[in-house]
Amino acid sequence: MAMPAQHRQAIVRAAVALFRKKGFAATGLAEILERSGAPKGSLYHYFPGGKAELGEAAVRQAGATVTHTLSRLRDEAPGAAELIRRYVDLLAMWMKKSNWRDGCPIVTTLLETAHDLAPVAAAGREALADWAEVLAAALGSEGVDPARARRLARFAISALEGALVQAKVERDEAALLEARDELAALMADTVRAAKP
């Protein structure tokens, strides 16, 4: 079975989009295949483990996309506080544009499956760790002690995950902007305190 690798990619992309919008359990494999435009048979060719394997690939792919965005912002922003500001402004814009349907691309799948599908949970852990690492590195390059940087970075991930939930439920960006301002202030204070 020689199938172009782009079919695999199209299937994963479709899975990411549908899991994000509807959740893992509510999304059918037929729906994913249809949205992907890949030929019948390619789904089980690339994902013999079925939906669980696709869940893992989707979390991994979506996690990498977020890491890439954060890393790009880190290169552009003059510091951790501004990185957070720019990232949350993007999140708020994306949420609004999706009419408050989207949100974190992995959280719904993770909450639904983390306990029962160990490979999906592992992909989620790696994604969360990668995101925190980008934020921690930004704080570290401003002189914040590594352990403190890591804790604050992980706290920021928690706050942003929760703010995305609130924004979705409230159909309003307020929770995101509040989290943005609190986190940016906390990071600026931490950087200031770290200055020799």
Added chain:
Amino acid sequence: MAMPAQHRQAIVRAAVALFRKKGFAATGLAEILERSGAPKGSLYHYFPGGKAELGEAAVRQAGATVTHTLSRLRDEAPGAAELIRRYVDLLAMWMKKSNWRDGCPIVTTLLETAHDLAPVAAAGREALADWAEVLAAALGSEGVDPARARRLARFAISALEGALVQAKVERDEAALLEARDELAALMADTVRAAKP
């Protein structure tokens, strides 16, 4: 049809437990009925709107339980920072006890349904607002300006929601304890700054 009201309560309790553990879409009505011990027919007697109506009732019930716990802690704790400490310690204990299966009792259902089931989203908005109100009142009684108290309270809810997600995915309480310490420090600082 005269049916004891306790059947309704048993059905809602079963729905809360299953939606929390497995998610909304993955939970079947038959499973809820079986767990509740209520007689066949009582589910559609009390919830003619089916699963959507049950989702709303479950979010409302679980939201009220959290509000009750927070209010009790608020009465007992000597201030907002200590209220957060005690509440997060409870969350960490419950998560561990459930072998990292439980988590926020409403977030999975909300993420799955908020966009499509307006009554469930409305119940979620009320729950989030009630929780924030308890925290804001605790800050307010320590002299924090109402607008600042409300923002910080909502930020705390975001951080705790996200920390619960991380704790579940990581099967570890670290994210909760980090959020606890950051939030308690932030609240203590805010209260200190508000002192005349």
